[in-house]
Amino acid sequence: MARYEPQTSESNWQTAWDDAGVFTAKRDPAKPKYYVLEMFPYPSGKLHIGHVRNYTMGDVIARYKSSSGFSVLHPMGWDAFGMPAENAAMASGGHPADWTYGNIATMRDQMKPLGLSIDWSREFATCDPEYYGQQQSMFIDFMEKGLVYRKNATVNWDPVDMTVLANEQVIDGCGWRSGAPVERRDLTQWFFKISDYSDELLTAIDGLDNWPDKVKLMQRNWIGKSRGLQFAFERTDGGEAIEVYTTRPDTLMGASFVGISADHPIAKALEAENAEVAAFVAECRKGGTTEEALEKAEKLGFDTGIKVRHPLNPEWELPVWIANFILMDYGTGAIFACPAHDQRDLDFCRKYDLPVIDTFLSLDDPKPVETEAFVPPKTEKVKWINHFAGLDEATGDAAINATIDLAERDGWGKGQTQFRLRDWGLSRQRYWGCPIPVIHCDTCGVVPEAKENLPVELPKDVSFDVPGNPLDRHPTWRDCICPQCGGAAKRETDTMDTFVDSSWYFARFTAPRAETPTDLADAEYWMNVDQYIGGIEHAILHLLYSRFFARAMHICGHLPASAVEPFDALFTQGMVTHAIYQTRNAEGRPVYHYPDEVELRDGGGFLKDGTEVEIIPSAKMSKSKNNVVDPQDIISAYGADTARWFVLSDSPPERDVEWTAAGAEAANKHLARVHRIATDIAAQTGDGKGDEDLLRATHKAIHDVTMGIESFGFNTAVAKLYAFTNVVQKSKAGAEARREAMRVLAQLMSPMTPHLAEDVWAMLGGEGLIAQAPWPKADPAMLVEDSVTMPIQINGKRRSEISVPKDMAKEEVEKLALADDAVVKALAGNAPKKLIVVPGRIVNVVI
């Protein structure tokens, strides 16, 4: 009989599927539709095992839904714009487009042998002019709807390379190539008005029933709706009052100073006339722009000498300080500090010897603040010290409301709702991105390109030998005709953030060749994405931007109203990790070794020459650390099904998984075993005698595996398949009964190991392709157990067990439990204190 030979059979089945057009998505009015989407990959060069895991999960869902009678859309494309292509061009010459399309070809070739049920006819890359031209068209639509504007924003500026740096290119406050300290610099940039949708994006989260709670919580916190008080501090020198926004107006009596951002108009005015201020503000502008960098930076302050009056007591004067931790982007760019109830303010005040005033004390432990700020939850009752609204004991929440009411009644402040969410800055001063289709005309100003001139294509003849944006220094590309007045004009040279590209690709997949961004009829049929799968690292930005885009596309007529929340269900998978093997060179710097260079023995790892390597366990796969596992090796050694089976088994999909070659070998052994059992059963002769146990096990397997797939419990589904395989193997039932069980096993395995499933199906006389066979159904009658084993606990510890009919009355169970030897012994003639019977689950006797 034939052995398990995936190398030959897998490509044969892939051809068979292609010939039958099994995976071509068709609008079929007779069937419900199902849209499965995994986040599309960045074409970094090679597929890695993490991709295999991600796409296999999606494929299990796609194949399962297809078998369950759905018309399935399961597409694939490439998130193809971005910095690595330009970096590659800088490092080794060549053109970003060649590098990108070359990588796409390689990765597509690696992906196809996996046997994924993808409709490849819909493939596109975001760097295709056909795609980004439609994106430009939508940008113009968004402009017309008032969703696009320009304003100044801060970027990381490398003063040596004279170029804008991405956050990841800033290392310890310095440029990654030049090593020069990075400065913050203002540029005029393009923005999407996502803030128009702050409240809408927040409240709509409530409707995302099939999203993980953690993602919804992260999005809520990111949008950050808060209610606070806006009011002004009058200056003693008669200058313009300083507007501040605070979410803790209740602590106003503890105000120590007023702080303003280094970018605040007052700071800018002082900067022009005072050298000391200028020096301090320049110091504040050093370092990267990330919130993390700002928060972690040493808190610095500068006393401007300006004084303001406390709104509740005109006699009380507060100093105005410039502080490096205050953001101009949030609120009004000015705050008042209450050191007693904010650790950062306290640290600042101790450093600069500013007063610390308690406004409320703990009820349990009423002592004044010294080195640790007292910051109880706003729901906790505290004791107020001469509160201006007359409060004594009250929660923070109550005090905030009382303060806002008071300020509004007396007319010195106004309650206000504020969002943390900022508008989406989409400008990038880089070449390899979608050009912003806008023209700067001396007569007409900033005007959109005419749609008939789209796409505005990137010029091919560019060089990357100097830093900066090649579009800026291209000799002719910028020259154009103003679409409004017909005069000579210049193109915008900023390109779009790659998040724009990935904010609508899911919609484009519904009609990838349409001459408009979408085809409404196709979008109506296929949207929404029924199951979206991707990394948790995209929990906030990508998903939030996509939710905004879907709304913007809807008001521009590119998506139906039903698609404003584009992802019905979301699943976030973990990443695949692998140990890093390193030795040290003469200078003590680490040298990384590929896994196949290292032999593991005696609890250590050794190179061929016997040198012991240092093993760093479970690190995220990274090209630079040489710990990326290439699925190609596993596929050529064991076949695609082994790779698929392994990435699905053992680890729960949402958790990170450590790659081990041993696991792949073991997975392969199991698949070979299934093949062998099928071969044996196919050869089995004799009667068709059925078997109650086998039948029950079959229906239980159908039920368990189906539930496992439905709930993304692939690892537990695999465990159930192992158990069922053991039952089938050992079953003494007749030939036809075992064939039937084996066919069901093949079907249940088919979403995970589709090629092997076809092998087995064909061997056992299954009709047609298993990929097109309907999913088996469990008979509920076969799932019911007649009797159940109930553990008996004494004082919460398991001491015995009894077997009882499934629906035995509680009183009967109690009687049986009290008659149990262990219980009789423990009671020693006394009556139990308490007797707990959870029907069908457990008995607990409390003594």
Next chain:
RNA sequence: GCGGGCGUGAUGGAAUGGUAGACAUAUCGGACUUAAAAUCCGAAGGGCCUAUGCCCGUGUGGGUUCGAGUCCCACCGCCCGCACCA
């Protein structure tokens, strides 16, 4: 620093608040074999000399509960995000 998550045998992990360790990997023992591989069968959280008996055990320390891996609080460690990485 802020927001979110995770932590269970040698290993991956299982477990609607109800028998902790399902299922597997590695290991050990046995069968088969001239032998090996493959395959099949079996053992196995730690400890108490014996066990159908008892104690301990889900990162650490507390708490709620008849009962906690699961819920609450604090801490430790790791991971993700922090708006120009994708």
